[in-house]
Amino acid sequence: MNKLTPMMKQFMEIKENTKDALVFFRLGDFYELFFEDAEIASRVLDLVLTARSAGNDVKAPMCGVPHHAAKGYIQKLVANGYKVAIVEQVEDPKDVKGIVKREVIEIVTPGTYFEMDDNETREIASLSLDLIYATIVSCDVMSGEIKALRIMNEPAEIIKNLQQFQVREIIVPDNFDEFLVEEIQDKTKIYVSRFNEKDNSIKHDDQSIEDAYARLIAYLNATQKSSLQHLSEIKVLNDEAYLRMDYTSMMNLELIDHQKNKELSVYNFMDKTNTSMGSRLLKEKLMRPLYNISEIKERHTQIDLLMHDFILSDDLKTDLKETYDIHRIVARITTDKHNPQDFVRLKNTLRVFSSIKMKVNNLEEFKFLTQVDELVHVYDTLENAFLDNAPVTFKDGRTFKEGISPELDELITISNEGKTWLLNYEQQEREKTGIKNLKVGYTRAFGYYIDISKGQVENVKDEYNYIRKQTLTNSERYINEELQEYEVKISEAKERIQKLELDLFKEYTQFVVAHAQEIHEVGNAIAYLDVLMSLTEFSGQPGYVKPEIVNEPVLNIKEGRHPVLESSLKDHQYIASSVEMDPKRRTLILTGPNMGGKSTYMRMLAVNTILAQMGCYIPCDAAKIGIVDQIFTRMGASDDILMGQSTFMVEMLESQTALSRASQQSLILFDEIGRGTSTYDGMALAQSIIEYINETIACRTIFSTHYHELVSLEDMYDEIFNVNVLVHEEDKKVTFLYRVEEGRATKSYGINVAKLAHLPNAVIQRAEENLKMLELNRENKSTSIGSKILTVEVEPKEFQSLKQHLNKIDPNNMTPFEALQTLANLKEILGDNHDKQD
Template sequence: MKPKYSPMMMQYLSIKEQHPNDIVMFRLGDFYEMFFDDALVVSKELEIALTGKNAGAKERVPMCGVPFHSASGYIQRLIELNHRVAIVEQLSEPGKGIVERGVVQIVTPGTIFDDSLANKKNNFIAAFYEFDFVYCLSFCDITTGEFKVVNIEKNEHNLINQLQAMNVLEVVCLSNQQRTFGSCVVSCFDKEETQTGYDKIFDNLSDLKQHKVCNLLLNYLLDTQKRELSHLQNIEVIDHSAYITMDLYTKKALELTTNTKNNEKYGSLFWLLDQTKTAMGSRYLKQWIERPLVKKAEIEKRLDIVEILNLHFIQRESLKEVLKEVYDLERLSAKIAFGNLNARDMKWIGNTLKTIPEIKEQLLSIPDHDVQEIATRLIDVSYITKAIDDAIIDNPPLSIKEGSFIKDGFDEELDELRYIRNHGKNWLATFEQQERERTGIKGLKVGYNRVFGYYIEVTKANIPFVKDEFEYTRKQSLSNAERFITPELKEMETKIIHAQDKSMKLEYSIFQELREFLKKDVHLLQDIAKTIAMIDVYQSLACISSDNSYVRPIFNEQKTIEITQGRHGVIEKVMEKGRYVSNDVSIQQLTPVQLITGPNMGGKSTYMRQVALSVIMAQIGCFVPATSAKLPIFDQVFTRIGASDDLVAGQSTFMVEMLEANNALNFATENSLILFDEIGRGTATFDGMAIAQAMIEHIASKIKCITLFSTHYHELTFLSDQGLGIENVHASAIVENDKLVFLYQVLPGCSNKSYGIHVASLAKLPDSIISRANVLLNMLETNNIEVKLVEQPIIEIQTSQIEKQLEQIDPMALSPLDALSTLIELKKMIGK
């Protein structure tokens, strides 16, 4: 038999039954409470106290709670732990009977609404639909209203890569199409009916498959958010053919938006280029970096604007200063529609819109058609700023339900209520003084609290002086005082409290009307936000190009790269000024494959990354770090740089290496760029060398795209003589006084040796190991055999080494101390 619970707990259980898989946060006064299993889970995961509640049954119900005013932090942590949270609010005012409650929002990993305007990242949720010949994905960020859709080839690698590229945390799919999507949370949802009122956002779609997946995501958002989402923007169709294709491996290896060390922004290309002044500009720049263009006309248009802003330094600096006053209009617009805008947010919208005339004026003063066309998109919205300025005080409080944020003189009724309230307070002060004089009780005070209202307080010592003719009615007893009420005070209390309560409700009502007024122009505000974000990106690219002496790239139709004094922008920025060694890059159409040899730490990987980053910077419309740069336009970039195990997937370094290389070998075209670093080092020497040679031959003879292929297999340098279009270059180094010196210059020809033992010496390996390695290396080079310690008589090896050592010694070049040290070492070797 089920236990009988109190009406409130029965209400909770009814709601929980409808949301069995969600953590139900149940509003009780100033707290969100959780009960039963939810309480057990939340108390453990959030490390908060587990208590109990008498709920009508014999046993106390497990319970834990969090204050409603700080609930967002707790919700965030639950979402990070992959829980869904159903928010239950009080829908009616407390009074007689049980308060009506209901779910007002379901928060999921993909729908959490971060109120922090300092957050410069998108939070996309995706929907997946599988069709016969294609996968369809739609994406939405409810904090900005961005909505996108893309068709992708029916390939698991492409599917996961697209989700990871958008940093998706949650994927919605039909129950009969449920599957895993990497580390994403999967939410099954089968509601596919067409929603009325959202036709306009589908205007750009002609593909019924895309319409279907977008409709699925829209239904899920409406179902979880329990409100109108009028801020959703027209759905953008992602056309992969318009952008450079880069898989996740490539983006990570090139450190486009995060570094490989700790996945932070510092040290990435995004970090280098981000001199934006607004959060929306920063998000927009990140999207440009992740999706460089491939259409020359569009790239040149961006470069034209960057160049003209470089030339007009004064206007650019003025724009930079004005943009500092711009708040995140994109997210503020979403908050209008979402219904969680407060008075301070509204003031920020007004302050942001006030910058438009100045931004427009600076752009129009630049004699360039493209710049002036951008300026025309910033239309006059002074009617919005006037409405906000007329109504809201300069520094409003965060709460919109406690009043004191609407300006005096804005509303006549509100002014009257405020007069009564303020006059009432003056009256109370006068009343207190009169009562002291009338009663002769000098310590008498008039006070107020929410439970008992206004009262007259008299200390215990003065109680004998309270007479019947004063008409004092006892209201409350304290340990050291008594509190009274009089008919006159009661009457004024009613007036004051009524005026205070009514004025707060009236201010809230005025604010709601103003919010609805703004809501009609949400899409206009979003368009302005996009334009300001674009302007911010352009000034950022212009600043970084100007400040670092970058040069405008020139594109060619041939398959050639000619870069003079090229640099790796990120490394150059983190190094001390003047220490970075620039490199020329020359890749000709007849020899598109460069085979790069040279020592570890000699700059091979930096050289390769430098070329790739210059390509990406050029194709997003930024100047590049060089004194001149002539580049082709690439359609794809593939990399295999750095060794890494994927232990979770059970894959070794070599397996990861082969999988990453396979993408390039299968999908690269003649117009692609491939960077392969030390292919084959994860397996046996001859296996690795054979695989590396086969790959180079395949790329050179079949794909024929520009390729940078670094290797320690010097034996492969003969390939340059095979007529395959392969050129040898090397990272140069010299030995001075038996010390290896890196020159960080990549020069024509092949390296004569790898200097591996010298690098080991730099790493401070024990002298005995360095010495032994030299013995083995000499024998390998002389005899071309693999030396095994167990197969060589120790004495013979040591004697041979002593002879070789003596041959290399120049007695006249040794200092007395060096000569003594050498003699000691030789004696030790004989002793062994």
């Protein structure tokens, strides 16, 4: 270390304290990276790797990026899962002898970087574990929202929730569960940061929440190194406040992402927002639909009003297009990443918000807007201070309006009158010397000068007090005392202008930071209005109707259609189908060939239920939908976050989730359960799962299967009915009709599908011969699935969960406090479930 050059020694000291970050070390107009950081950056950013002397004949690998273009490079590094420590000079080189002091002013991390040019949500989360529960406290640094969620301490459950909340980075202490860390790193792209410190000022009634929350805030303070006053109070999520879906169900239903084309996701299809804030909020509303009927009906009323008042809708849409992302702006201001134009955009948005409030002031449906303070005093303060064309960076007094600072006004006048002064001085010198082509000019390197052509040099007299400074091919350049004095005056004026403007900039920054929470409320109101406008436009499409939302366990959709597929199908018109479910008809066994539309039918049902509970109109002729508290799906052999498990194991794990958590108000959609094992094993499991759901959970269920023997369950249970996708067969040619009707499928049509896939004729013919032999054998052997089970003996669900957690406990390694806490948690599990049953 002692053999390093002073600058390199300074770099190494900073690197020692930011080991897991790439150090962007400011040297002049560049950020430089050294040693391993440089090698990583050169590879990721495609930069040329050079070398610099580090002392004692050692060369340090080096690469760099221009400071004015650093944003794009940082964005790429963060997108590739790296942290970046920004190191700046914190002293004026003119005031320092020797090396200038440098410090880390910010550590950019995957979970805190919000300068991406998109509408994606990026959350950072802190985890806290006990023997039974995991507590997740997550923060969206841009919106300032902090929320807490308590779930079961199971790796799959934790990973699914992290994925669902779009967490990009998690914070854990050094002694955290290594197995869980490895699972998260193996199965996700979430960045794991080790951090032990906690903010002692953070208090919460729940100790687990307090631990995770305190670590999160301490980490944000350590990395952002600036004010975090825009962060909201922590909100503990109430599971019963919205329709719950896990990450797997969201993927199966293609709500946010689509495996083949992002454009085909439900979110992308219904996103008709006009603002980035609205677009992000719409995604949240889609992932967490409403559960309270009165809230759904209130949204219906709002949409109806906007749908029928065309003038109001058009006016509001125009206003929304003139607003800016003030959530991002406030986050930039509070974290000191802003520029003068951010203040202009903020005050313009506040002006538009006042206009919006005036338009809806007398409408009860828009109290979410009218009850929000429009912050007139904030608008007036910024309007009186900032020029509308204020630059992104300070440029010679073009940021603030006249009257803000008398001294600044005077200095700007001096600076602005410089051109006039120079013209007058040039004319004065021409008259004094008699040299008509004399010119007064300026260069940054040379300063102000008097330029005289070669032919007129002999007319320069000593009495003019010109001092020759530079000889050019065609002229000589001179300076004099008067020009030097003027140059000093102008230079001092510019420096003073910059100082005054910077002081004013800090003053208005502090002013806005003091109102950060109120400004966020304005942003929330604008975002929700934008969501309503988007839902209105979505609901106003031809063939969309308002569903009737009730508390009964019914699900009736007449001629329902999938909104995305209806608009994207090009080969043929979308074929609508109906569904009818109620307490006496709660389990539907869906049969029919592959490619016939079974999965599409189930997705249509689930997506329209979700849209209905968002308050939207849905594509159908009529709908009556009973409130759903949870949706569980198992569709296809999806390669999800449980990768590494066999398809059958994934099926069983996802089935277990549904069977252990579903209530009578839930909706279960199972596609081809049991196909991952032998035929008889799979059929036996499929039957027992259907019977368990029908007899024990008693919720609305659609079970798609190729086990045609299961259709006999309709004769055994009053609540089970058969439906099938229609197929037209003529002259051994099959046409899929993509429509679901009552009754059971008589054939699987697998060989017909093989023909459509153009398998070799020899294979098809041999398959037909094999099928005839199998059917003959089947006719000679009983294949009935057994008599109706009169009593289904099932261990209560809460005791299943209890056993799982008891198996994890080692009493010999528990402190008395841990034992008491675990006992309280186990009682809570039992209490929650008994309360629901009561």
